[in-house]
Amino acid sequence: MTINIKEICEKDRNTVLHPFTQLKDFASGKLGDPTIVETGKGIRIQDAFGNHLIDGFAGLYCVNVGYGRTEVAEAISRQAYRLAYYHSYAAHTTDQLAILSDRLVKMAPGKMSKVFYGMSGSDANETQAKLVWYYNNLRGKPTKKKIISRERGYHGCSVVSGSMTGMSFYHDHMDLPLPHIVHTGAPHHYWGANANETEREFAARRAAELDQLIEELGPDNVGAFIAEPVLGTGGITPPPEGYWEAIQAVLKKHDVLLIADEVITGFGRTGSMFGSQHYGIEPDLITVAKGLTSAYFPLSASIVGEKVYNVLEEGADRVGAFSHGYTYSGHPIGAAAANAVLDIVEKEDLPGNAKEVGAYFQKQLKEKFAQLPIVGEVRGVGLMGAIEFVGDREGKKRFDPALKVGARISKAARDRGLIARAMPHGDILGFAPPLVTTKDEVDEIVAIAESAVKSVMDELIVAGQK
Numbered sequence: 001m002t003i004n005i006k007e008i009c010e011k012d013r014n015t016v017l018h019p020f021t022q023l024k025d026f027a028s029g030k031l032g033d034p035t036i037v038e039t040g041k042g043i044r045i046q047d048a049f050g051n052h053l054i055d056g057f058a059g060l061y062c063v064n065v066g067y068g069r070t071e072v073a074e075a076i077s078r079q080a081y082r083l084a085y086y087h088s089y090a091a092h093t094t095d096q097l098a099i100l101s102d103r104l105v106k107m108a109p110g111k112m113s114k115v116f117y118g119m120s121g122s123d124a125n126e127t128q129a130k131l132v133w134y135y136n137n138l139r140g141k142p143t144k145k146k147i148i149s150r151e152r153g154y155h156g157c158s159v160v161s162g163s164m165t166g167m168s169f170y171h172d173h174m175d176l177p178l179p180h181i182v183h184t185g186a187p188h189h190y191w192g193a194n195a196n197e198t199e200r201e202f203a204a205r206r207a208a209e210l211d212q213l214i215e216e217l218g219p220d221n222v223g224a225f226i227a228e229p230v231l232g233t234g235g236i237t238p239p240p241e242g243y244w245e246a247i248q249a250v251l252k253k254h255d256v257l258l259i260a261d262e263v264i265t266g267f268g269r270t271g272s273m274f275g276s277q278h279y280g281i282e283p284d285l286i287t288v289a290k291g292l293t294s295a296y297f298p299l300s301a302s303i304v305g306e307k308v309y310n311v312l313e314e315g316a317d318r319v320g321a322f323s324h325g326y327t328y329s330g331h332p333i334g335a336a337a338a339n340a341v342l343d344i345v346e347k348e349d350l351p352g353n354a355k356e357v358g359a360y361f362q363k364q365l366k367e368k369f370a371q372l373p374i375v376g377e378v379r380g381v382g383l384m385g386a387i388e389f390v391g392d393r394e395g396k397k398r399f400d401p402a403l404k405v406g407a408r409i410s411k412a413a414r415d416r417g418l419i420a421r422a423m424p425h426g427d428i429l430g431f432a433p434p435l436v437t438t439k440d441e442v443d444e445i446v447a448i449a450e451s452a453v454k455s456v457m458d459e460l461i462v463a464g465q466k
């Protein structure tokens with residue numbers, strides 16, 4: 001298809017309200033033209049000018065099977081021809097939906113029972129909150145409603161999920177968080193630990209703080225704890241040693257449900273099929289999205305454990321039908337896309353690839369970056385990793401935000417053909433390439449990142465800012 005680039009840019013600027021874009025700078029042209037992304041193959045995308053970029057972030061940590069997978073496109077097309085839509089209300093289903101749900105219940109960690117479908121990670125977490133409230137109402141604990149999430153946790157941007165997200169810029173000017181949602185400290189050892197505090201000691205302290213918070217709120221008022229197995233948008237930060245064991249002991253003690261938000265970690269990213277399996281987490285509810293369809297179709301799922309589901313079923317005579325559902329819950333094209341993607345995940349053992357290539361990736365990141373004078377920490381697991389830049393390594397002090405070090409490094413990488421994301425909470429360059437990435441491709445990614453980091457480091461040194 002030939003497109004008129006100027007016309008597309010003009011239409012876009014005039015009519016698209018872009019997420020996470022400074023609206024005035026975009027409208028005035030200060031941010032330049034939008035990037036028109038046209039095609040993708042493997043780990044690369046191509047823009048309207050024919051420039052190739054390595055997508056070191058798999059879109060938004062989601063295109064796990066890579067771009068241009070004809071098997072998935074064909075499954076979507078087949079289903080669209082056969083039956084483009086039918087709802088799943090009032091006991092209607094499709095073969096693809098039933099097959100997918102059976103697969104998810106069998107492959108998910110813990111004792112899972114049922115799957116409720118949505119279109120995004122945000123709405124799936126919205127559903128999780130309602131399930132927690134419904135569950136506690138049905139079992140006669142109507143005050144057990146507060147949901148605790150963590151600072152730096154990301155769970156979406158809708159009303160409840162945006163409240164769960166522990167980042168103030170998602171709340172400011174949007175009248176959030178809701179009063180039911182409470183935040184506790186992030187499991188971020190580099191920034192959160194006291195001097196000489198080991199990972200285990202720090203993890204135990206975070207668990208003790210959670211225990212104290214639940215005591216203060218009253219255990220009868222706390223329904224659930226939601227967390228990502230690995231902090232994602234909060235800085236791609238694996239948990240400190242012993243964290244999950246200590247946290248789960250606190251939750252059990254207070255009869256508080258655990259929601260594992262596996263939107264990023266589900267389907268292989270950590271090197272295990274689920275992050276919960278990687279860290280010994282036994283969730284009551286699991287949220288998945290992104291990798292479920294590798295973003296070939298918007299589909300999310302709230303996977304419901306036996307403990308919660310049994311209460312819902314037992315209470316049904318009293319409350320009637322389960323009154324929650326979207327027009328697109330269990331969309332057959334989404335289900336067909338997910339089945340085709342899961343076929344690839346299993347056939348190509350993408351968790352295994354994330355483990356093996358991921359170990360190589362983590363080693364390369366550490367070797368190339370950890371000793372640089374502007375790097376505070378290199379961290380990650382499987383095929384997700386981050387480099388955190390600091391102005392003062394010894395004193396652990398960030399750069400002046402006005403220097404925009406993270407954004408400049410991300411731009412320098414992009415100018416060299418690599419998308420690596422500048423993340424919030426400091427100067428962080430994040431990576432989450434597709435799970436089909438090879439070792440040779442890791443070498444390419446790391447080489448470009450190295451050139452980008454060194455170019456900005458040289459600028460800082462010349463300017464006397466380092």
Ligand code: PMP
Pocket residue numbers: 060119120121122123125154155156157228232233261262263264289290
């Ligand atoms: N949970 C996690 C852990 C996420 O990373 C995201 C998206 N980045 C979401 C929830 C929200 O998903 P969505 O953007 O599809 O609403």
